[in-house]
Amino acid sequence: MSTLKTLNGNQTIAEAVRQVDPDVMAAYPITPSTAIVETIAKFKADGLISGEFVCPESEHSAMSVCIGAASAGGRVMTATASQGLALMWEMLFIAAGLRLPIVAGIANRALSAPINIHGDHSDTMGARDSGWIQIYSENCQEAYDNFIQAFRIAEHLDVRTPVLVGLDGFIISHSMEVIQVEEDEKIKEFVGEYQPVYPLLDTSRKITVGPLDFTDYYFEHKRSQMEGIENAPGVIQQVGKEYGEKFGRPYGFFEEYRMEDAETCIVVMSSAAGTCKDAIDELRNEGKKIGLLKPRIFRPFPDKEIAEALKGLKAVAVLDRSTCPGAFGAPLFTEVRNALYDYDPRPKVVNYVYGLGGRDIMVEHFKEVAEKLDKIAETGKVEEMYGYLNLRE
Amino acid sequence: MKKETWKELTIGTINLEAGNSVQNLTGTWRSGHKPEFIEEHCIQCFFCWLYCPHFAILVEGDEVKGIDYDYCTGCGMCAEECPSKEKSIVMVKEEVKLAEGGTE
Ligand code: SF4
Ligand code: SF4
Numbered sequence: 001m002s003t004l005k006t007l008n009g010n011q012t013i014a015e016a017v018r019q020v021d022p023d024v025m026a027a028y029p030i031t032p033s034t035a036i037v038e039t040i041a042k043f044k045a046d047g048l049i050s051g052e053f054v055c056p057e058s059e060h061s062a063m064s065v066c067i068g069a070a071s072a073g074g075r076v077m078t079a080t081a082s083q084g085l086a087l088m089w090e091m092l093f094i095a096a097g098l099r100l101p102i103v104a105g106i107a108n109r110a111l112s113a114p115i116n117i118h119g120d121h122s123d124t125m126g127a128r129d130s131g132w133i134q135i136y137s138e139n140c141q142e143a144y145d146n147f148i149q150a151f152r153i154a155e156h157l158d159v160r161t162p163v164l165v166g167l168d169g170f171i172i173s174h175s176m177e178v179i180q181v182e183e184d185e186k187i188k189e190f191v192g193e194y195q196p197v198y199p200l201l202d203t204s205r206k207i208t209v210g211p212l213d214f215t216d217y218y219f220e221h222k223r224s225q226m227e228g229i230e231n232a233p234g235v236i237q238q239v240g241k242e243y244g245e246k247f248g249r250p251y252g253f254f255e256e257y258r259m260e261d262a263e264t265c266i267v268v269m270s271s272a273a274g275t276c277k278d279a280i281d282e283l284r285n286e287g288k289k290i291g292l293l294k295p296r297i298f299r300p301f302p303d304k305e306i307a308e309a310l311k312g313l314k315a316v317a318v319l320d321r322s323t324c325p326g327a328f329g330a331p332l333f334t335e336v337r338n339a340l341y342d343y344d345p346r347p348k349v350v351n352y353v354y355g356l357g358g359r360d361i362m363v364e365h366f367k368e369v370a371e372k373l374d375k376i377a378e379t380g381k382v383e384e385m386y387g388y389l390n391l392r393e
Numbered sequence: 394m395k396k397e398t399w400k401e402l403t404i405g406t407i408n409l410e411a412g413n414s415v416q417n418l419t420g421t422w423r424s425g426h427k428p429e430f431i432e433e434h435c436i437q438c439f440f441c442w443l444y445c446p447h448f449a450i451l452v453e454g455d456e457v458k459g460i461d462y463d464y465c466t467g468c469g470m471c472a473e474e475c476p477s478k479e480k481s482i483v484m485v486k487e488e489v490k491l492a493e494g495g496t497e
Binding site for chain 1: 406
């Protein structure tokens with residue numbers, strides 16, 4: 001029997017960690033993910049987890065510890081946010097290049113400057129080409145469910161790629177929610193025993209981890225790395241389905257909300273999708289044919305599946321909680337629009353940046369977007385491809 | 394040496410033949426200078442052996458005996474550090490010829 005517990009996002013991640021009980025947990029506390037690390041430390045002090053808890057002097061070192069521990073053959077996790085993830089940056093690429101199935105919980109937060117501790121996706125979007133699988137959560141329940149599934153996805157022999165699970169800083173990390181926590185035994189059974197590949201602690205075999213490649217091997221190794229993340233979609237689907245069968249909450253690449261007979265659609269990830277659902281309900285009551293598509297998996301990007309879901313629409317607005325200065329639109333927008341390029345007919349796609357530094361996004365802002373989508377659907381013309389929501393102009 | 398395709402490589406850049414860097418003849422990197430060992434000046438302090446970044450100082454028994462040109466890159470550190478009254482290692486000019494083996 002699962003139990004209902006009142007936990008905030010950080011505590012749900014810590015709860016999942018307690019249940020999975022990885023061999024090594026290495027993290028440096030940073031707002032708004034501090035409580036993940038703090039709660040794990042408490043669990044350790046209370047004897048509720050058996051793995052090693054390491055608190056190094058920085059996030060760079062935390063990820064380095066994770067890489068060392070995972071190379072040794074351990075199941076490993078960490079948690080961080082914002083500047084912490086930024087400080088891990090060079091190590092993120094090494095974790096992915098070495099195909100180490102490290103799992104990280106990221107309480108998404110804005111990047112400096114100016115200093116801001118609130119939620120946006122600048123941190124993980126900055127790491128989107130680091131080779132990590134990226135999963136985003138709408139609420140505490142999803143953060144818990146995603147974090148548990150992350151171990152299975154990362155550790156699958158065809159994948160062996162690190163996974164990060166994003167939960168919006170403060171909005172999710174610090175908001176209490178009643179969530180279903182599954183039984184410890186059932187979770188342990190679901191994640192299964194970890195089987196490391198070529199662990200350094202297996203002294204019967206002498207190996208080198210992270211050797212130097214010249215011009216003659218680097219390219220081949222990078223191509224071989226791609227294989228892991230390219231194999232991930234099938235595994236993500238299989239794990240999401242199995243999780244559903246076991247615990248009643250199935251997961252896929254994205255969630256579609258009231259998309260049947262929709263003519264327009266808002267694409268938005270994470271906590272904002274919750275508010276967006278309320279807006280969609282109100283708009284539907286007004287007779288508007290609008291739906292929501294909430295991507296859960298951002299890396300690997302489910303391009304075909306998203307394109308198939310959107311291709312028949314008239315207009316789509318992609319909402320990004322980060323910017324990509326100088327690029328042709330923000331990260332989610334460029335992916336979605338690119339995915340639709342080969343379809344004919346295809347919807348008009350526009351981009352709105354929202355919520356930087358934790359700026360609220362409310363039902364009225366989604367309605368503003370819906371109005372603009374209506375106009376585009378009606379006229380077939382896009383006046384403004386790229387805009388901002390709830391910004392003083 | 395036949396090089397693997399990307400499909401033949403071990404996961405995560407793992408090298409299953411630990412120590413196979415001996416196949417990498419770094420001596421092919423020398424470009425115009427090489428150290429020459431003058432045994433009669435040598436006081437067997439082993440500074441050259443300690444400093445050489447490529448383990449290219451040949452030792453037989455307890456004694457420095459010369460240079461392993463398969464691995465010596467001609468960096469000159471040994472000659473620089475050699476403390477004997479009269480230098481026991483000096484850098485001399487060397488004709489550059491493209492050697493076989495090593496990396497591309
Ligand atoms: S020149 Fe450099 S590489 Fe060659 S033996 Fe001396 S120290 Fe070693
Ligand atoms: S540093 Fe000079 S003196 Fe000392 S062992 Fe080497 S060659 Fe001989």
